[in-house]
Amino acid sequence: MHVDPLEKIWIGIVILLTAVMLGSIFYTAFAGSVHPPSNVEVVDSTALHLTEEFAEDNLGVRDNEDGSVTVTMVATRYGFYPQHVEIPAKTPVTFRFATPDTLHGLHIPTTNVDTMVIPGYVSEVNTELQSTGTFPMYCNEYCGVGHHAMWSRVTIVPPKG
Amino acid sequence: MSETDKPDGLALGHMWVALATFLLASVLGAYQVLERAELIPLWAEGYYTSVTAHGVIMAYVLTTFFIAGFGYYCASAALDRPVWNKPLAWGGFGMMVVGVLMVVYALVTGQAMVMYTFYPPLTAHWTFYVGAALLVVGSIAWVVIMIVMPIQWKRDNPGQPLPLIMFSTTANATLWLWTLIGVAVEVVFQLIPLSLGLVDTVDVGLARTLFAWTLHPIVYVWLIPAYQAMYMFVPQVAGGRLFSDEMARVAFIMLLVFSLPIGFHHLYVDPFQAAGWKLFHGFGTFMVAIPTLITGFTVIAGMEIAGRLRGGRGLFGWLRTLPWHEPMVLAAGLALLMLTLGGFGGVVNASYAMNTMVHNTMWVPAHFHLIFAGTTIIMYFAIAYHLWPKMTGRELFSRRLATTQLWLWFIGIVVLTVPWHYVGLLGMPRRTAAMPYDPEFVAPWQSSAVLMAVGGIIMTVSAVLLIYNLVMTHAARTPAAERELRFAQAIQPPLKLPKPMNGFALWNWILVVYMGAGFGYPLLQFFILDVQPALAWGW
Numbered sequence: 254m255h256v257d258p259l260e261k262i263w264i265g266i267v268i269l270l271t272a273v274m275l276g277s278i279f280y281t282a283f284a285g286s287v288h289p290p291s292n293v294e295v296v297d298s299t300a301l302h303l304t305e306e307f308a309e310d311n312l313g314v315r316d317n318e319d320g321s322v323t324v325t326m327v328a329t330r331y332g333f334y335p336q337h338v339e340i341p342a343k344t345p346v347t348f349r350f351a352t353p354d355t356l357h358g359l360h361i362p363t364t365n366v367d368t369m370v371i372p373g374y375v376s377e378v379n380t381e382l383q384s385t386g387t388f389p390m391y392c393n394e395y396c397g398v399g400h401h402a403m404w405s406r407v408t409i410v411p412p413k414g
Numbered sequence: 415m416s417e418t419d420k421p422d423g424l425a426l427g428h429m430w431v432a433l434a435t436f437l438l439a440s441v442l443g444a445y446q447v448l449e450r451a452e453l454i455p456l457w458a459e460g461y462y463t464s465v466t467a468h469g470v471i472m473a474y475v476l477t478t479f480f481i482a483g484f485g486y487y488c489a490s491a492a493l494d495r496p497v498w499n500k501p502l503a504w505g506g507f508g509m510m511v512v513g514v515l516m517v518v519y520a521l522v523t524g525q526a527m528v529m530y531t532f533y534p535p536l537t538a539h540w541t542f543y544v545g546a547a548l549l550v551v552g553s554i555a556w557v558v559i560m561i562v563m564p565i566q567w568k569r570d571n572p573g574q575p576l577p578l579i580m581f582s583t584t585a586n587a588t589l590w591l592w593t594l595i596g597v598a599v600e601v602v603f604q605l606i607p608l609s610l611g612l613v614d615t616v617d618v619g620l621a622r623t624l625f626a627w628t629l630h631p632i633v634y635v636w637l638i639p640a641y642q643a644m645y646m647f648v649p650q651v652a653g654g655r656l657f658s659d660e661m662a663r664v665a666f667i668m669l670l671v672f673s674l675p676i677g678f679h680h681l682y683v684d685p686f687q688a689a690g691w692k693l694f695h696g697f698g699t700f701m702v703a704i705p706t707l708i709t710g711f712t713v714i715a716g717m718e719i720a721g722r723l724r725g726g727r728g729l730f731g732w733l734r735t736l737p738w739h740e741p742m743v744l745a746a747g748l749a750l751l752m753l754t755l756g757g758f759g760g761v762v763n764a765s766y767a768m769n770t771m772v773h774n775t776m777w778v779p780a781h782f783h784l785i786f787a788g789t790t791i792i793m794y795f796a797i798a799y800h801l802w803p804k805m806t807g808r809e810l811f812s813r814r815l816a817t818t819q820l821w822l823w824f825i826g827i828v829v830l831t832v833p834w835h836y837v838g839l840l841g842m843p844r845r846t847a848a849m850p851y852d853p854e855f856v857a858p859w860q861s862s863a864v865l866m867a868v869g870g871i872i873m874t875v876s877a878v879l880l881i882y883n884l885v886m887t888h889a890a891r892t893p894a895a896e897r898e899l900r901f902a903q904a905i906q907p908p909l910k911l912p913k914p915m916n917g918f919a920l921w922n923w924i925l926v927v928y929m930g931a932g933f934g935y936p937l938l939q940f941f942i943l944d945v946q947p948a949l950a951w952g953w
Binding site for chain 2: 274278287290299354358360365368371373375376394395397401
């Protein structure tokens, strides 16, 4: 097979470029433990209210013994419950979401809190929020004709102590 | 080839359906940008139906019909024989049309607000899914014909390299066959039974993983005809040569093999797939950059050869001497610019962790409108201008109008997508009829929303000009000066090729292994995990 010398140089550059990009992705994944939300955990969506974790009284922000925070929320047409949560900045936070109805997505803009919420599964996001302020948390996956009305508020307050 | 054997009616019929529906979807696009910019009142049902229709037409109807028509015409021209089994081809066409009409019924009666991604457990009227299935089944007639024709040609021309245009068309037909498996299984075994009430529940994780199988390779099915035009029409029209026939084959083979298993990156923020699989597919996704960058090199080299043959000198002087008044050359130049911009956005989307920042924001439609409406569709326009005189036998109504239309399209896309990238980073969500969030948060998005409305309207005007030019061509009486379809020849045409570069048997076996490795366990897990499937929901 005939390959032009110029083409050979270009193929070398292309492979190098791809290797550098992949290298940085693998480096952050393994050395920095940067992963997208990926817990494979099933839940019975039709009986969320009967589970302990997603029962109405247990939703919201909970302080853990190790200083981290767990936020448990239900995403449903058309809102996230509880509708307002307050989270400390610069503190490890675990968000846990489930839905009793259709699929949803959620995003706190300008942060890396972004996950799909799929009936039958629990979504988990592990992060640390940096800047304080009040942000919308909106549904970013079409879930029905009221989709655009589905949003709540997240207030990020200065860390305790 | 006798005049009656020409596949004109077949190819032209397919392409007219493609472009007529494209015009309709363009108008819907204009409606959507106006609604998003709050220039017309909010009507949620109308907006979500419009988004669904826009996506279904652009992604499935326009592409499937256009690619089939283009394939039939090129195959018969390159192999110098009539399309094999025309009744089968027309049968497929008929089935596709019936499918589209069923989808349209579900849409206009307001019973299909499920986006073009189908989105279970939201469930549309059964005609929506059965219609989509018929569209796909009808297109298999095209696949069969595009696989049989080269086999017959090779039998009659033993040892000869298959013409590049046919080789790449068969690559695309093979890619389409592999691609449609995921969505076909989802529609047949999950969505149709659910919409007919035969089953009560659906495993959304399984459905989304099956759809992801289809979701990204399908983009390359759409893109390959654009690449074919860049490789084989652009150098020919510009008066140059194809830089390398063999590297073009390698690129098409790599597009087939690497693009198939990568749709998984659409599941990066879905909960039901483990991080390791996402990383594995992230690696695979980046491999597609290789054939894309090789294509860029070969196509630009072909254009440079033409520019230098026309007297261009110096490092960039050859750019000035290229015949930019030719729609094919102009479209290729503009398409390559947009492919570069869109490609960088795609690298961000494909990145395992960065994706989280932009997932489902306006960044994503910004990226794929550059690749689809920008790179792909603008080349389809050029193909239409190139083929209409050959298919209808009448001279193109106005070449000046054609280049004006292409420029308008380019400007429209840039005005549309640059603000989209920006507001995407600020967090503006996609596919939403309104943004009633905290006013201080939404305020910085407003000027971009107005800009995108301007861009969308420019594109719709451009779409109208395209159809006007083609209708006038079809209706004109001026006979076409040139009816033969020519393809660019390589500087060094291959005389003999190794078997894997002249057929797809080996690559199909490699794909069996690669797809099995990439999707085997991620699909199997739904039958091992104790998943409680979701109930169907209306809207």
